[in-house]
Amino acid sequence: MSDVTRPRRTAAVIPAAGRGVRLGPGAPKALRALGGTPMLVHAVRAMARSRAVSVVVVVAPAAEAAEVRLLLGEHALPERTEVLVVPGGETRQESVRAGLDALPQDVTSVLIHDAARPLVPVDTVDAVVEAVRDGARAVVPALPLADTVKEVEPGKPGEPEPVVATPDRARLRAVQTPQGFDLATLLEAHAAIAVAGEGATDDAGMVERLGVPVVVIPGHEEAFKVTRPLDLVLAEAVLARRRANDGF
Numbered sequence: 289m290s291d292v293t294r295p296r297r298t299a300a301v302i303p304a305a306g307r308g309v310r311l312g313p314g315a316p317k318a319l320r321a322l323g324g325t326p327m328l329v330h331a332v333r334a335m336a337r338s339r340a341v342s343v344v345v346v347v348a349p350a351a352e353a354a355e356v357r358l359l360l361g362e363h364a365l366p367e368r369t370e371v372l373v374v375p376g377g378e379t380r381q382e383s384v385r386a387g388l389d390a391l392p393q394d395v396t397s398v399l400i401h402d403a404a405r406p407l408v409p410v411d412t413v414d415a416v417v418e419a420v421r422d423g424a425r426a427v428v429p430a431l432p433l434a435d436t437v438k439e440v441e442p443g444k445p446g447e448p449e450p451v452v453a454t455p456d457r458a459r460l461r462a463v464q465t466p467q468g469f470d471l472a473t474l475l476e477a478h479a480a481i482a483v484a485g486e487g488a489t490d491d492a493g494m495v496e497r498l499g500v501p502v503v504v505i506p507g508h509e510e511a512f513k514v515t516r517p518l519d520l521v522l523a524e525a526v527l528a529r530r531r532a533n534d535g536f
């Protein structure tokens with residue numbers, strides 16, 4: 289079937305197999321409660337709220353995959369959304385690849401969304417989906433920076449680091465997820481990186497190395513990543529404000 293007539297199916301892969309070292313001791317980060325509900329459930333719901341997303345592949349810590357499958361079964365998710373759970377790997381990149389390998393054959397575009405960004409608004413998700421459907425092969429949501437950024441010569445922790453450059457802040461963006469891709473493009477990028485043995489901190493970075501254009505669209509301040517303890521405090525406050533304003 290030609291690409292022109294091939295039906296479009298959008299999936300989301302949620303890497304949720306990290307250890308959450310920076311968050312400190314406790315349950316795996318994706319299973320930490322946010323407003324009484326595991327962070328992962330919020331992330332799955334955020335993807336499933338987009339009517340374009342029909343399948344969500346959750347990449348869980350290998351040792352917790354069965355527990356995560358049961359956990360998701362206990363929380364209300366849209367019936368139209370198929371949810372699969374697969375074991376992750378040692379790196380975010382390996383986990384994403386495991387999720388991609390589990391996608392149904394008819395998926396044509398994919399969102400890669402950190403479980404650690406549980407509060408991304410559905411409008412942001414839909415904007416990423418729309419940009420891919422409009423022809424972009426790779427799309428990332430991002431925000432302008434509020435802080436000045438310095439490039440440094442990395443030193444030992446706690447020691448002063450010499451500044452080597454101050455990039456023009458107007459040309460920088462803080463990148464979030466979900467990142468959206470034409471599936472074939474992302475699979476090609478992951479395969480190339482695996483051969484080169486290089487790493488990348490986000491999936492769009494791998495696609496850039498193919499020389500494929502990546503575009504930035506506006507992100508949202510509530511799509512921040514829960515990385516350190518203060519982020520969890522902020523996430524609780526954002527969720528409480530939503531529940532007060534919107535009732536969910």
Ligand SMILES: Nc1ccn([C@@H]2O[C@H](COP(=O)(O)OP(=O)(O)OP(=O)(O)O)[C@@H](O)[C@H]2O)c(=O)n1
Pocket residue numbers: 302303304305306307308309310311317318347376377378379380381383384401402403404405513514515
């Ligand atoms: N081996 C890994 C590492 C990370 N992730 C996921 O990638 C997302 C972004 O990673 P990060 O915020 O760094 O999570 P952690 O790696 O768990 O955090 P830390 O680096 O503090 O351990 C998270 O949803 C995390 O679960 C993953 O699926 N598999």
Ligand SMILES: C[C@](O)(CO)[C@H](O)COP(=O)(O)O
Pocket residue numbers: 380402462463464465489490491513
């Ligand atoms: C993918 C990402 O969220 C984009 O900002 C970020 O690179 C993930 O970094 P982490 O250290 O794996 O959390």
